[in-house]
Amino acid sequence: MSKQSMREEAERLIRETMEKKNIVIKQGQTRIEAVCGKCGAPNRILAEKGATRVKFACKQCDHKQETL
Numbered sequence: 703m704s705k706q707s708m709r710e711e712a713e714r715l716i717r718e719t720m721e722k723k724n725i726v727i728k729q730g731q732t733r734i735e736a737v738c739g740k741c742g743a744p745n746r747i748l749a750e751k752g753a754t755r756v757k758f759a760c761k762q763c764d765h766k767q768e769t770l
C-alpha cells in the first residue's frame with residue numbers, strides 16, 4: 703500500500719467515525735425539532751416513533767412543556 707492510499711484510508715476512517723457520532727438516533731426513535739414556547743430557543747428532542755406530544759424541558763430556560 704502506498705503512502706498516498708494509506709493516508710486516504712485513514713481519512714476515510716476518521717470521516718466514518720465522525721458520521722457515526724452524529725447519528726445517535728436509535729432505531730424506533732425519532733428526532734423532533736421543537737421551539738421553546740417561552741424563549742424561542744430550538745430544542746432537539748429524541749422521542750419514540752409515532753409520538754406526537756413529547757414532554758421536554760427547554761435547554762435554554764428550563765421551561766417544561768410539550769411539543770405540539
Ligand SMILES: [Zn+2]
Binds near residue numbers: 741743761762
Ligand atoms: Zn426556553
